[in-house]
Amino acid sequence: MHEMSLALAVVDQVEEAARERGAGSVASVRLSVGELAGVVPQALAFCFELACAGTLLEGAELTAETVPARAHCVPCDREWAVGMPPDLCCPGCGTPAQDLLSGRELRIAEVHWGDPADPADPPGTPGSAADSHHPVLEES
Template structure:
C-alpha cells in the first residue's frame, strides 16, 4: 500500500518542521492530491493516523484538497478534463501526441497548523 509510505513521509516532514519551529504539537495538515496521483483518500486517512503515532503530529486532522486532472493539446490548444480512466487523446482533433498534462499528479503539503500549548490551533505555516 503506497499510501503508508506517503503518509509516513508527510508525517516525518511535518514532525521535523514542528520540532524546528518549537511547536508543541500539530493541529492540522493540508495536502493537495491530484486525481492521477494514485492515492485512495480513505487509505491515506487511515495510514496518516497510524503514521502519526508517537510524533508531534499525533491527533492532527488531515485535510486533502483534490485536484482534477486536466490536459492541453499543443497542436490545437484545446484543454479538457482527463477523467478516470485517463483519456489523453484530444477531444477536438483526436491527436494523442503533443498533449501536455496540466494538473492531476500533484502530491504536496499545502500548509500546517501548529497547535498551541493547550492543544488549540495556533500559527499556520504555508
C-alpha cells in the same frame, strides 16, 4: 500499500518543520492530491493516523483535497479535464496529450501548528492544539 509510505513521508516532513519552528504539536495538515496520483483517500487517512502515533502530529486532522487532472493539446491549444478513467486524447482534434497540467501531484498544501513547544516537555509530547491555527508551511 504505498499510502503508508506516503503518510510516513508527510509526517516526517511536517514534524521536521514543526521542530524547526518550535511548535509543540500540529493541529491539522491539508494535502493536495491529484486524481491521477494513485492514492486511495480512505487508505491514506487510515495510514496517516497510524503514522502520527507518538509524534508531534498525534491527533492532527488530515484533509486531502482532490486536484482534478487537466491536459493541454499543443496543436489546437485546447485544455480539458482528463477525468477518470483518464481520457488523454484531445476532444477537439484527437491528438494525444503532450502536457498534463495537473492531476499527478501530492503535496503538503498547509499545516496548522498547535501550541509552542514547552521546554519542560520531552520531545514529541503533543500540546494542546485548541484555537491555534497558524498556516506556515506551503509546498508546491
